[in-house]
Amino acid sequence: MIKILVTNDDGVTAPGLFALVEALREVGEVSVLAPDHNWSASGHVKTLHRPLRVKEVNLLDGSQALTSDGAPSDCVALAVLGLVDDLDLVVSGINPNANVGHDVTYSGTVTAAMEAVIWGLPGLAVSLDSPDNHLDPLDYSAAAEYARRVVELMLENKLPSETVLNLNVPALPLDDIKGLQVTRQGLRVYHDELLVRSDPRGVPYYWIGGDPPTGIPDQGTDFGALKAGFASLTPLNLDLTAVGVLEKIRELFSDHPGG
Amino acid sequence: MIKILVTNDDGVTAPGLFALVEALREVGEVSVLAPDHNWSASGHVKTLHRPLRVKEVNLLDGSQALTSDGAPSDCVALAVLGLVDDLDLVVSGINPNANVGHDVTYSGTVTAAMEAVIWGLPGLAVSLDSPDNHLDPLDYSAAAEYARRVVELMLENKLPSETVLNLNVPALPLDDIKGLQVTRQGLRVYHDELLVRSDPRGVPYYWIGGDPPTGIPDQGTDFGALKAGFASLTPLNLDLTAVGVLEKIRELFSDHPGG
Numbered sequence: 454m455i456k457i458l459v460t461n462d463d464g465v466t467a468p469g470l471f472a473l474v475e476a477l478r479e480v481g482e483v484s485v486l487a488p489d490h491n492w493s494a495s496g497h498v499k500t501l502h503r504p505l506r507v508k509e510v511n512l513l514d515g516s517q518a519l520t521s522d523g524a525p526s527d528c529v530a531l532a533v534l535g536l537v538d539d540l541d542l543v544v545s546g547i548n549p550n551a552n553v554g555h556d557v558t559y560s561g562t563v564t565a566a567m568e569a570v571i572w573g574l575p576g577l578a579v580s581l582d583s584p585d586n587h588l589d590p591l592d593y594s595a596a597a598e599y600a601r602r603v604v605e606l607m608l609e610n611k612l613p614s615e616t617v618l619n620l621n622v623p624a625l626p627l628d629d630i631k632g633l634q635v636t637r638q639g640l641r642v643y644h645d646e647l648l649v650r651s652d653p654r655g656v657p658y659y660w661i662g663g664d665p666p667t668g669i670p671d672q673g674t675d676f677g678a679l680k681a682g683f684a685s686l687t688p689l690n691l692d693l694t695a696v697g698v699l700e701k702i703r704e705l706f707s708d709h710p711g712g
Numbered sequence: 713m714i715k716i717l718v719t720n721d722d723g724v725t726a727p728g729l730f731a732l733v734e735a736l737r738e739v740g741e742v743s744v745l746a747p748d749h750n751w752s753a754s755g756h757v758k759t760l761h762r763p764l765r766v767k768e769v770n771l772l773d774g775s776q777a778l779t780s781d782g783a784p785s786d787c788v789a790l791a792v793l794g795l796v797d798d799l800d801l802v803v804s805g806i807n808p809n810a811n812v813g814h815d816v817t818y819s820g821t822v823t824a825a826m827e828a829v830i831w832g833l834p835g836l837a838v839s840l841d842s843p844d845n846h847l848d849p850l851d852y853s854a855a856a857e858y859a860r861r862v863v864e865l866m867l868e869n870k871l872p873s874e875t876v877l878n879l880n881v882p883a884l885p886l887d888d889i890k891g892l893q894v895t896r897q898g899l900r901v902y903h904d905e906l907l908v909r910s911d912p913r914g915v916p917y918y919w920i921g922g923d924p925p926t927g928i929p930d931q932g933t934d935f936g937a938l939k940a941g942f943a944s945l946t947p948l949n950l951d952l953t954a955v956g957v958l959e960k961i962r963e964l965f966s967d968h969p970g971g
Contacts, residue, residue, distance in 0.1 A: 491761075493760075493761070494757060494758040494759070494760060495755060495757060496754060496755020496756035496757045496783075496785075496823060497755035497756070497817045497818045498753060498754060498755050498818070499753040499818050499920065500753070500920060501752075501753060501920055502750075502752070504909070504917040504918055504919045505917065505918045505919075505920070506917055506918070507916075507918060524755075526755075526818075527920070530904060530906075530920055531906065531918060531920075534904060534905065534906035534920070535906040536906070536918075555830050555950055557952055558756045558823070558826055558950065558952070559756045559757065559758050559785075564755060564817070567817055571814050571900075571902070603965065606964060606965050610964045612957070612961070613954070613956075613957045613960075615954070616954050616957055616961075618961075632966075632967045633965060633966060633967050634966060635958065635961050635962040635965050635966045637951070637953045637955075637958065638951050638952055638953045643830070645789060645793060646793065647790065647793035647794040647795070650763070657766075658763040658764065658765055659763055659764045659765070659766060659790060659795075660763050660764070661758065661759065661760055661764070661786070661789055661790075661793070686961070686965055686966075687953060688953065688954040688957050688958060688961045689952040689953065689954055690952055690953070690954035690955075690956075690957075691814055691817065692896070692897050693816055693817070693897055693948040693949055693952065694896045694897045694946060694947065694948065694949070695872070695874070695875050695947040695948055695949035696896075696949075697872075697949075698871070698872050698875055698947050698949075699894065699896065699947060701872075702871070702875075702877075702894050702945070702947045703894040705865060705869045706862065706865050706869075706892060706894050706945055707891075707892060707893060707894045707945075708891045708892050
C-alpha cells in the first residue's frame with residue numbers, strides 16, 4: 454500500500470487540505486500532519502530552538518489527523534523522523550492562492566515539499582490560482598483531481614533527486630481546464646507599498662501593503678499556462694547554483710585558479 | 713556615495729553584524745535595519761498579516777541603526793519600500809555559522825539577500841564557518857574583510873539579475889585563508905533525530921535534535937572550498953526551475969503539446 458503524507462501551510466482545518474486528502478485516498482493510505490495555525494509566506498523553517506507539540510485532531514469526516522505547532526517543513530521533518538512510518542510521498546496543499554514566480558521562495562506550501570525532497574522522498578506542492586478578494590468559498594475539486602493524477606505519475610516515474618514538483622491549478626470547473634503543461638518558473642511582479650499609520654498613542658507602525666502581485670504571462674511559464682487555462686507543473690531544483698553565470702563570476706571574482 | 717544596507721537574521725545586537733558594518737564603512741555609507749530578535753532558520757518570510765514596528769537603536773560604537781520586529785526579508789522590504797533612500801546594495805550577516813548546501817533554503821541570512829535581488833538590488837549573504845559548539849567569542853574580522861572585497865567587486869561588475877551571492881568564510885586568521893573560490897552549492901548531510909520527552913504533566917513533546925549537519929566536500933563546491941581553507945562564493949539563482957530535467961518531466965507528465 455502506498456503511504457502518502459499530506460500537510461499544508463494554512464493549518465489542519467483548511468478546506469484545501471481536506472479536498473487533497475479525499476482525492477489522494479483513491480491512490481493510497483493518507484496520513485495528515487499539518488500545522489495547528491496558518492503559516493502563509495513563512496518560508497523554509499527548521500525549528501531547533503524550542504520543542505514542538507503534536508496533537509491528535511479530527512478532520513471534517515471524523516478521520517484522525519496529527520497537528521503540530523511547528524511550521525509546514527517542521528511537520529514534514531516530524532513525520533519523516535518518526536511520527537509516520539514508511540512514507541512513499543509527501544503532498545502539500547491545496548493552498549488557496551497560486552504559488553508561482555518568486556512566490557516559491559516564500560511559500561510554506563512549497564517548502565514543505567522541499568523538506569520532503571531533502572529527506573529523500575518525492576514532494577509535490579499544490580495550489581489553486583484563485584481570484585483576488587474572492588468572497589465565495591473556493592472549489593478545490595478540480596485542483597484535487599489534478600493533484601491525484603500528478604501523484605499517480607510520480608509513483609509510476611521516479612523523479613531525479615533534488616527535484617520538487619510545484620502544481621498550480623486554475624480556479625475553473627474540471628472540464629474547463631485545458632490540460633496540464635510542464636512549465637518554467639515565471640517572473641512575479643510585486644506591487645508592495647509601505648503604508649505608515651499611527652497607533653492610538655501616536656507611535657507609527659508599518660504595513661507591507663499595495664496591490665496583489667501580478668505576473669508576466671510568457672509562454673512556457675507557470676503564469677503563461679494558468680493565464681491560458683492550463684494547470685501548470687514546474688519542476689524546481691534544490692540546488693540553487695546559478696550555473697549559467699558561474700564561469701563569468703569565476704572570471705570576475707576568483708583569486709585562485711582552483712576556484 | 714555608495715549606499716549599503718546591512719541586515720542579518722541574528723538580531724541588530726549580534727557582533728557579526730557590527731563587524732560587517734565596520735568593514736563596509738570603508739566602501740560607502742552604511743545603514744542598518746535588522747531584526748530585533750533572532751530569526752535563524754526562519755526562511756523567506758513576507759509579513760502581511762500584521763503591521764511591523766520600527767525603532768531606533770544604537771550600535772556598539774553609538775552609531776544609529778533601525779530595528780524591526782519583522783523577519784530579515786521584511787527588514788529589506790521595509791528599507792527598500794521607503795525607510796532607507798537610494799540604496800545601491802544589500803549585505804546580510806555575518807552569520808555565526810556557515811550557510812552551505814541546502815542550508816540556503818532555510819537561511820534567514822540568505823533570504824535577506826534574495827529579497828534585495830527581488831527588489832532589483834545586488835544582494836550578498838555572508839557567513840562564518842565556525843566550529844560546532846565553540847565556546848570562545850568568534851572572530852569575524854577575516855570574514856568582514858572578505859565581505860568588503862566582494863562588495864567592491866560587486867560594485868565594479870554588474871551581476872546578472874536574479875543572482876544572489878552567498879559568501880562563506882573559514883574561521884581562520886585572514887593570512888591563513890588561501891583565497892576566494894567561486895563554487896557550486898554542495899550537498900548537506902543532515903543528521904537530525906527526533907527526541908521525545910515528557911513535560912512535568914506527562915505530556916510528550918518533541919525536539920528536532922541530533923548531530924550538526926555535515927557536508928560532502930567535493931571539489932568545486934562550497935563545502936570543498938571551506939574544507940580546503942578557501943573562502944567560498946556561490947552565485948544562487950532565484951529561478952529555481954530544474955532546467956536539466958524539464959524535458960524529461962515534460963515527456964512524462966504533460967498531456968498537451970503546447971506544454
